Amino acid sequence: MFGKIIGTGSYVPENIVTNNDLTKIVETSDSWIEERTGVKQRHLMKNETTATMATEAAKRAVENAGIKPEEIDVIVVSTVSSNLILPNTACFVQEQIGAINAFCFDINTACTGFMMAYNTVQSYINSGLVKTALIIGAEGLSRIVDWSDRGTCILFGDGAGAAIVKASEAAVFxxxxxxxxxxxxALTCYNGFATRPRKIFTEEKQEISDIYEKTNGQESSDTFxxxxxxxxxxxxxxxxxxxxxxxxxxxxxxxxxxxxxxxxxxxxxxxxxxxxxxxxxxxxxxxxxxxxxxxxxxxxxxxxxxxxxxxxxxxxxxxxxxxxxxxxxxxxxxxxxx
Structure with a gap:
């Protein structure tokens, strides 16, 4: 037995940034961006976070599915850009929607993430471990994009989408x-904490040593x-x-x-x-x-x-x-x- 999608939900910020808006910060044009990418605009966070967007998408999916949060057995969130390291984003969503019976974890496979989350819960359903799953893809990419880099900043936006997957004899997977x-x-972004100046104990010198220098007072560009x-x-x-x-x-x-x-x-x-x-x-x-x-x-x-x-x-x-x-x-x- 596998699962079928019984409800979906999504959330994108109200704040819209058009291609013309980007011409004020990088050398580009609306026609240049649209011809190369097809993008005309993107929605960017203001007061939202990745975790709050994930939560709102989850609430809408639960409502659309017509189930109670307590029925959810597992929550899987795919994200590369959460504002949370601890607790994981899935646990944050669990607390916010009241899915008290779920076990929760995040995954990171970037743009393939929702697919991997869907495939993972299908395996759980097939094994009999769960009956109802909540899967979410949520990204606050505006926080990890270098807005001075024309090659990347024109591409990305923020938002979240969610689906409820429930065991069904009719499901095909x-x-x-x-x-x-x-x-x-080909596509990288390093953890900002790893490049933050800090002190560690080195056995060789038996002292506290400085590592990871800042460049011109800024975090390393590798964190974008x-x-x-x-x-x-x-x-x-x-x-x-x-x-x-x-x-x-x-x-x-x-x-x-x-x-x-x-x-x-x-x-x-x-x-x-x-x-x-x-x-x-x-x-x-x-x-x-x-x-x-x-x-x-x-x-x-x-x-x-x-x-x-x-x-x-x-x-x-x-x-x-x-x-x-x-x-x-x-x-x-x-x-x-x-």
Whole structure:
């Protein structure tokens, strides 16, 4: 037995930053950004945090599913940008929504995160360990983006999406997951605590020594997102279609059998490149990157929530979700709306 999605929810900040707004801080233009990425605007936090956005998305998913928080057996949050290290974000959400019977943990596989969370809870459901799961992708990327770096700051936004997955005899599940750590340098962001000036005891000198210098009084630039955009583009356009094809071969289906391909919203050109490699129409590839930018692990659940609420997903629809990102990691997962 596997699980089916019985409810979704999402939250994005009200604060909208357009491409024209970005021209005030970096050398760019609205047309330059849109032509290369498909992004027109993004939603950025003001008073929110990653954890509060995750909580709001979770509340909406629980309400949409028509369940009580006490029914949730596990909460999994995917994030690379939480304001919390301890407690984990999932435990924060648990306390806020009153899911007192759940066990909780966070995962970090960047833009593939929601996929990994979904696949993880499917394994738990299949093993009989849980019946009802809450999965969340939540990102406050504006806090780890270098707003003087035109190559990255134009891409990212903040937000959270959530789904309730419940055991069902009707549910169908299959997946392919991959990682290639050799390409990890294509997208990096180091922990700010690791570069903060501090003192440690060194056995050699038997004294307290200074390590990790600040540069010009600022934290190391390594604590911001750094990306080799061309390498990520090449990886996504080549490897994601291969991963999706491997999944379809595993299930003995073709792209004609699939009603919709819900892809990570890295940028519009990548989604178009994947569709071209798969030889499918963009009519089968919904996008919302123009509105939100790349929200990493929140992309797919926000898009799913919009599709459900717009009535674009109906019973019997066959869906392939695919995420890809830092690590590098990627996954393709099949689900049927039931």
């Amino acid at each position: 299959e997946t392919v997951m991959k990682s290639d750590g050799r390409k990890g340098s 997102v750094k990306m080799d955009g061309q390498e990520i583009f090449r990886f996504a356009v080549k490897e994601v279609p291969k991963c999706i094809n491997e999944l379809m071969e595993k299930m003995n289906i073709t792209s004609d059998d699939v009603d919709m391909f819900v892809l990570h919203q890295a940028n519009l050109r990548i989604c178009q490149g994947i569709a071209k490699r798969l030889k499918i129409s963009m009519d089968k590839v919904p996008t919302n990157v123009s509105e939100y930018g790349n929200t990493s692990s929140a992309c797919i659940p926000i898009l799913l929530d919009e599709l459900f609420k717009a009535g674009k997903l109906k019973k019997g629809d066959k869906i392939i979700m695919s995420g890809f990102g830092a690590g590098v990691t990627l996954a393709a997962t099949y689900l049927e709306i039931c």
